[in-house]
Amino acid sequence: MPEGPSIVILKEEATRFLGRTIERVQGNTTIEKERLLLQKVESVRSWGKHFLLELPDFSLRVHFMLFGSYRINESKSWAVPRLSLGFDSGDELNLYACSVRFIEEPLDLVYDWWADVMSEHWDPALARERLLTVPDMLVCDALLDQDLFAGVGNIIKNEVLFRIRVHPLSTVGALPARQLHELVAQARQYSFDFLEWKKQFVLKKHWLAHTKRTCPRCDIPFSKAHLGRTHRRSFYCENCQVRYG
């Protein structure tokens, strides 16, 4: 469910609730969900992997973690929603196995929109600048760093590094300018490719590296290892992905 492009799809589907009032609230969340009653949805936004409903006095933040899911105008008969929001005409948004929180401050004070690879405010020059301040960071960690590339997850990480032919254990500071530029450019470009493929239900068949056993360029076995500070799965080709640093 959870990488940035998937949240954008949810945001687009949830714009149907824009300007409407929350009339029913259910769910096993421990937050004071009754606060949501009679609140009007003033905007439907996202930042990275965060799905946001802006309400008059506060905002609702939903994070789907690894296992979260949602349904609009239908429900999972076998599962209790973490939070269910009911609108007029019986419309509803059901959120499962996710983390939900209230944000009291205005969203523009909380979020750096230029860090979100899916945002119209994404700022590649700033991203490059910020990368230069962490030269010792591994590129596999940099891509997963939500302060640098909000919305990028493990699939996008693996596909971007394969696409730009950079080894995941490369160090940010050792990247030639051209590769640094490509890293930033493809973090966004692949995310938008992901978005289109996901909408067409053909995402998986476009994976070139993630979960793959063989390099489609070299036809030699991929390496698979749990790398970086978060020990997330990396699929990469020792032959055609260059290790810098």
Add this chain to the structure above:
DNA sequence: GAAAATGTTATCAT
């Protein structure tokens, strides 16, 4: 059926 996985945060140990 065990294991692992599109993720993050809190807590504990060193």
Add this chain to the structure above:
DNA sequence: TATGATAACATTTT
């Protein structure tokens, strides 16, 4: 104090 390991959450697929 900083870093790193571990746990916790909880669902679906392999």
